[in-house]
Amino acid sequence: MRIAMVSEHASPLAALGGVDAGGQNVYVARLTEELARRGHDVTVYTRRDDPDLPERVPLPGGAVVEHVPAGPPEVLPKDDLFAHMPAFGAHLSRAWRHERPDVVHAHFWMSGMASLLGAGPHGIPVTQTFHALGTVKRRHQGSADTSPPERVGVERQIGRTCDRVLATCTDEVQELAAMGISPRRVSVVPCGVDAAHFHPGADPATAPAPGRARRHRLLACGRLVPRKGYDLAIRALSRIPNTELLLAGGPPPEHLDGDPEARRLRELADREGVGDRVHLLGAVDPGRMPALMRSADLVLCTPVYEPFGIVPLEAMACAVPVVATDVGGHRDSVADGRTGRLVAPGDPDAVAAAVRDLLGSDRVRRRYGTAGRARVLARFTWPRVADGVEQVYRRLTADHELKSEVA
Structure with a gap:
């Protein structure tokens, strides 16, 4: 054809x-x-x-x-x-x-x-x-x-x-x-999602991220634009102790200081008292994204709206649970209570509660991760x-x- x-x-x-x-x-x-x-x-x-x-x-x-x-x-x-x-x-x-x-x-x-x-x-x-x-x-x-x-x-x-x-x-x-x-x-x-590229079997040492300074790591990634809701993730972090948040996306790291959205998010992190726990990574080479995802305990996807959203699939393919806003395509990709949690958009308390709950149980996170990988292979390759x-x-x-x- x-x-x-x-x-x-x-x-x-x-x-x-x-x-x-x-x-x-x-x-x-x-x-x-x-x-x-x-x-x-x-x-x-x-x-x-x-x-x-x-x-x-x-x-x-x-x-x-x-x-x-x-x-x-x-x-x-x-x-x-x-x-x-x-x-x-x-x-x-x-x-x-x-x-x-x-x-x-x-x-x-x-x-x-x-x-x-x-x-x-x-x-x-x-x-x-x-x-x-x-x-x-x-x-x-x-x-x-x-x-x-x-x-x-x-x-x-x-x-x-x-x-x-x-x-x-x-x-x-x-x-x-x-x-x-x-x-x-x-x-x-x-x-x-490319389930051969995004897969379990971590090698976090290859991830382009600061050395882990906290017990838990959260990751959010995608274009560095307001609708992606990184501000919601930062506000939620102020309610989650002993945890760091990595933001991957946007211009190359050396150009982040000149990016208006990067500056806005850094200022917000400082106001929320989590400036030392929020790390903006800038653009990450696609070949290194799976390792970065596998280095996280959870992947956050918190946009105010999302026509579909490939990031939850990438995380699930890596057997990493997802906490996502209950909008758009997230409702089809994330199985609430089985591969992650869906939370109300714009509600940092709801995001924080879901994250704290999942961080509190390694067993549940492993179960969600296994189910997420299976769901991707069955529906989303x-x-x-x-x-x-x-x-x-x-x-x-x-x-x-x-x-x-x-x-």
């Missing part, structure tokens, strides 16, 4: 940890890799953000990344890319006139806009994964939401126009229904994700062929 992945701002080649580089990049990269391994012809279309980038870059396994000229060839915040999506879509239409894919998979709302523009003239079926929804972002961020004002309307139109919406969690189905997009148009396939995505693709292409025959 010839598959076109469209990911306008999240390239599988990007370094993770930046403001606009995170779970979507991982999803596109790993799904592309798995589909190519199965013999599919996969091309990922992403926006050219550097004039020196080659037009096409081969990926290990046989897939290709194609850099699309749309807007200036420089790094732009993703919210500034909306105006360049017509040019992106026009490029796709020209490319697909000569080499027509069997199916298009769009990632994020602006990719959906470009994909429908590109696929429409050629009658190519389009499936859409939003990764995040404007209605949810607006609800939680209010006036701080920097998305283009057109976002929610465009997302609603994409959901009603594309051939299939591929949601990553059941919570998203409900959010889409509230937007007027019928659940009958939606399939749910979760995100995944990339081969299992690719199985579900392939089923959606095959259904779309079969339906399209049937419609063509009828016409």
